[in-house]
Amino acid sequence: MLKKTRCLGSEAQTSQEKYQIIQELRQKFKYTLDEILPYTSLKRSTFYYQAQRINRRKNKDEELLRLIKEVKSKHPCFGYRTVTLKLRSQGIKVNHKRVSRIMRENDLSAHMYNKQRRKYNSALGPQGKKAKNLLHRRFDTHLPFQKMVTDVSEFRYGNKTQEERVYLSPIKDLCTDEIVSYSISKHPTTAFVVKSLDALIKLRPKLNYRMTLHSDQGVQYQSVQWRKKLKENRIFQSMSRRATCLDNAPMESFFHTMKVELYHNKEYTTQEELVNAMISWISYYNNERIKVKLKGKTPVEYRHLALRNIV
Structure with missing residues (x-):
């Protein structure tokens, strides 16, 4: 607690960080705002501004979360980049970093699964004529059917x-x-x-x-x-x-x-x-x-x- 109260008086802390520390102290130790503010360099008006700002962001995040869940319900294996592209195709302007954060916070990130199984071996059997490797791992092409x-x-x-x-x-x-x-x-x-x-x-x-x-x-x-x-x-x-x-x-x-x-x-x-x-x-x-x-x-x-x- 002493460490956190020292942070509240530090100019190195942003207003948003101080707001979050105050909220943690209020929740954990049941302090009132009047009891904490005198020990901080944060103004009451700034505290309420940060509260409104975070609430606005939370409301926007909740709406975006609803849209992300709609996409994930149809495409459960989409990652955040593909979800972002899908939302943009629906006319929704959104940054991929924000989509990534919301998906991560709500456990909606794509989970890859890697299970080794015995692979079918098509090389077993009578051998015929082998061809040269023409691709040499040059997989990129802009021409279809090439x-x-x-x-x-x-x-x-x-x-x-x-x-x-x-x-x-x-x-x-x-x-x-x-x-x-x-x-x-x-x-x-x-x-x-x-x-x-x-x-x-x-x-x-x-x-x-x-x-x-x-x-x-x-x-x-x-x-x-x-x-x-x-x-x-x-x-x-x-x-x-x-x-x-x-x-x-x-x-x-x-x-x-x-x-x-x-x-x-x-x-x-x-x-x-x-x-x-x-x-x-x-x-x-x-x-x-x-x-x-x-x-x-x-x-x-x-x-x-x-x-x-x-x-």
């Missing part, structure tokens, strides 16, 4: 036995972060990954540059069927170096995000329940999940914008 990445990941349901699992094969555009095509199957066959490639080929617009499709060294991507399909459609094939997951970091990042938001800490009883959840989440990711990287736009919105700029 640099694409793909991989296979495993999802389990029910009792998580060998039979209770499905596989996802998405193809992601590095310009827009959109999952342009994907397939889901009970078995990670070559036909399964070719299905997502066929969907990509149908959706690809006519552009004056060639596409590069990057993957790991999975046996499906070394197969004659996969390589032939790429060659027929003038798509360059690129592969990561062996056991180097960072060569395909954007795809690894996508799977991490998907499993954090959709899969970890959640149980799916049936295959149908899990597959429906996967389809819904990918649609949400493409059409509703805005990104700081995309200047507050969704992947689909950014693709439309990028294609218009090319045309």
Whole structure:
């Protein structure tokens, strides 16, 4: 208490800091304002001014908190930067630092979850022909449908036995972060990954540059069927170096995000329940999940914008 009363007489303390100390003393020791003020260099009028100022800020914070909760109810994994962009898209002028403070004070910050699970190894099986690494971790591009990445990941349901699992094969555009095509199957066959490639080929617009499709060294991507399909459609094939997951970091990042938001800490009883959840989440990711990287736009919105700029 003596330390705090000395601070009240210090000129180094701001009026706001003195106000907060006085309030702490009043609350803890039940002192009246008349008993404390004579020992401070703070005027009564300044004390009441600070009280009004803090109350105004509190009221404004309560309104912003309500808006933040509305955004978080629809997008629970949004961090403060993405929440700020979403609020600004609704015409609300707000600073990202203020959003960060309010979210932190109300335990609304995004909580990342990192649980190591045994990863599906697509390299197991008969080996085919490997391609060179054309991307060399140069993942940035302003051109849609120029640099694409793909991989296979495993999802389990029910009792998580060998039979209770499905596989996802998405193809992601590095310009827009959109999952342009994907397939889901009970078995990670070559036909399964070719299905997502066929969907990509149908959706690809006519552009004056060639596409590069990057993957790991999975046996499906070394197969004659996969390589032939790429060659027929003038798509360059690129592969990561062996056991180097960072060569395909954007795809690894996508799977991490998907499993954090959709899969970890959640149980799916049936295959149908899990597959429906996967389809819904990918649609949400493409059409509703805005990104700081995309200047507050969704992947689909950014693709439309990028294609218009090319045309």
